[in-house]
Amino acid sequence: MIQLTEIHKTYKVGNKQVEALKGVSLNVEKGQIFGVIGFSGAGKSTLLRTINLLEKPTSGSVVVNGQDMLSLKESELRQARKKIGIIFQHFNLLSSYNVYDNVAEILRMNKVPKDVIEKKVKDLLRLVGLEDKANSYPSQLSGGQKQRVGIARALATDPEILLCDEATSALDPQTTESILDLLLDINRKFNLTIVLITHEMQVIKKICDRVAIMENGQVIEQGSVLDVFSNPQQPTTRNFIKTIFDDEVPAEILSNIKPSGPAAKILRVAFRGDAALDPVLGNLSARFPVTTNLLYGSITSIKGTALGILLLHISGEEKAVQEGIEFLRQSVYKVDIVTREEAAR
Numbered sequence: 001m002i003q004l005t006e007i008h009k010t011y012k013v014g015n016k017q018v019e020a021l022k023g024v025s026l027n028v029e030k031g032q033i034f035g036v037i038g039f040s041g042a043g044k045s046t047l048l049r050t051i052n053l054l055e056k057p058t059s060g061s062v063v064v065n066g067q068d069m070l071s072l073k074e075s076e077l078r079q080a081r082k083k084i085g086i087i088f089q090h091f092n093l094l095s096s097y098n099v100y101d102n103v104a105e106i107l108r109m110n111k112v113p114k115d116v117i118e119k120k121v122k123d124l125l126r127l128v129g130l131e132d133k134a135n136s137y138p139s140q141l142s143g144g145q146k147q148r149v150g151i152a153r154a155l156a157t158d159p160e161i162l163l164c165d166e167a168t169s170a171l172d173p174q175t176t177e178s179i180l181d182l183l184l185d186i187n188r189k190f191n192l193t194i195v196l197i198t199h200e201m202q203v204i205k206k207i208c209d210r211v212a213i214m215e216n217g218q219v220i221e222q223g224s225v226l227d228v229f230s231n232p233q234q235p236t237t238r239n240f241i242k243t244i245f246d247d248e249v250p251a252e253i254l255s256n257i258k259p260s261g262p263a264a265k266i267l268r269v270a271f272r273g274d275a276a277l278d279p280v281l282g283n284l285s286a287r288f289p290v291t292t293n294l295l296y297g298s299i300t301s302i303k304g305t306a307l308g309i310l311l312l313h314i315s316g317e318e319k320a321v322q323e324g325i326e327f328l329r330q331s332v333y334k335v336d337i338v339t340r341e342e343a344a345r
C-alpha cells in the first residue's frame, strides 16, 4: 500500500544543512496500523509528511497505492491526496466554523451536492460520536471532541489511508484511550490503512500491528509489535518498552542466584497468552533433570494478545540444560539466553 524507499530529506537552514531523514525505507500493507516511534527530532513528522508529499524528499521513492507520488502532476497529486487523510496533534480545526461546517468544508470544495454532504456529515458525526455537537464551535469542545472532529473531517473524502501526526499527544490518558479505540474501530470497519507517529509506546502497544523505531533520521529497528516487544534489539527500543513494561531484574535478586555449575543459564522466555505456560514449566522439570527458578515475570496486552516475559534461571548437567532449553523453544514464543548484565539492564 505504501512503499517508502531510501528516503533522504535535507533541510537548509541558513548556510547549514539538517539531515532529517537518512535513507529510510518502510513498507505498509493495506489495512495495517503502522506506528513510528522516536524521540523528539528523530524525523517522524518529516517521514509521515513525505507519504502525502507535504514534504518532498530530497531523494528516494514514495509509492502509494501503486502510484509513484513523485512523478505525479499537480492535479494528479491533488487527486491522490484525497485518498490520504491526515489528523494533527493540535487538531487544525477552523475556529470560526462549527463542527458541521468543519467536516462539510472539504466536501463543498470538492463540489459534492448539498444533500449528499448533509447525509455524509451526519453519518461521519455519528461514527465519531458527535451527533449532538454539529452546531458547536471548536472553542466549546474538549480536546478529545476536537480530535473526533479532526477524524470525521479526515474521513470525509473516503480516504484509504489515514496519517496521524501525534494525534493523541495533546490528550490525557483516558481521552487518548478513547481516540485510539475510535481509530481501531474505523480501521476495522473500513479496512483503513493507518500510519501514526508518536513518542508514546502505549499508543503502539494498544493499536499497532507493526512498529518502526526512529533515531537520528534513521529507522533503527522495525517489525511486528509482538516481535519487537518480545525481543527488542536496540537500546532505544528497550528504553521505550521499559516505559510501559519493565523487565529489569533487581540487582539483589540476581546477586542471590547461587553459582550452580557452568551449564546454568538465565533465560528470557516470551510467551503468548494463548499458550498455557504452567504445563510447559511442569513438563520441563518432569522430563529433564534441571532445576528452574523464576526470577521475574510480567504480562502485558499487545493489541489484545497477551505477551508474557519471564526470566528463568535453569541449572543442571549440560546435556539436560540444553535439552530443556530446546524443549522450551518448541513450546513457547521465544527463548533467549541472556547474561546477568542483560537481565539486569
Ligand SMILES: Nc1ncnc2c1ncn2[C@@H]1O[C@H](COP(=O)(O)OP(=O)(O)OP(=O)(O)O)[C@@H](O)[C@H]1O
Residues within 6 Å of the ligand: 011, 012, 013, 018, 019, 020, 038, 039, 040, 041, 042, 043, 044, 045, 046, 047, 199
Ligand atoms: N522545515 C524545517 N526546516 C529545517 N529543519 C527542519 C524542518 N522540519 C524539521 N526540521 C529538522 O529535522 C529534524 C527532524 O524533525 P521532525 O519534526 O521530523 O522530528 P520528529 O521526530 O517529528 O520530532 P517531534 O516529535 O519533536 O515533532 C529536526 O532536527 C528538525 O529540527
